[in-house]
Amino acid sequence: MSPFLSTALMICLVALLASGILCLYRMCIGPKAADRAVAFDCVAAVFICIICVFCIRWNSVLYFDAVWILMLVGFLGSAAIAKYLEKGRVF
């Protein structure tokens, strides 16, 4: 791996960490449940990106399956919270 790509990946990791901290801040102060659900979605997105960046950095595809599993779990979490907010009446 060239130093160019590893530097770019380092910048990506730091920026993703900052974005995750912002999302966690919103998850802490979010006035109601829906704000926290949105923040949870964003934390899942940040996790997916971090996994991808580490896959490239470690030159291994071991964790690549976790990407779309996390996507599906994040969708299920959001749908469950929406169903809970509407008291069981989603559609």
Added chain:
Amino acid sequence: MPTLTELVVAALCLSGTFLIVLTGVGLVRFPDVFCRMHAAGKAGTLGVILVVLGATVYFAGTEQDVWMRGVLAVFFQLLTAPAATHLLARAAYVCDYPLAERTAVDELRGYLPSRPDQVFNQE
């Protein structure tokens, strides 16, 4: 000297990360929950897709089946992210979450039941 693949991977990852950072900033700064969903649903989705495509392009030459897994992940993200955002926004509107003070038009007023318990009791 970086190769062409590394240039493309770095460009995809950096642009996706930029969009994710915009998502975080929008989450913190936007006034109400619907604006935050706007930031999270659009910029977050495209950011994740770009970073996953970057990893896919990086491994496409060496690993055999990663190409299909990456495209599958992008497909899942395009399929689930709008649905999740729509479900959450509808639930928040039905539960009478407050709109921002600067909201000019509320086109959903009158179309959705605003008290879920009453609707629930009518059935």
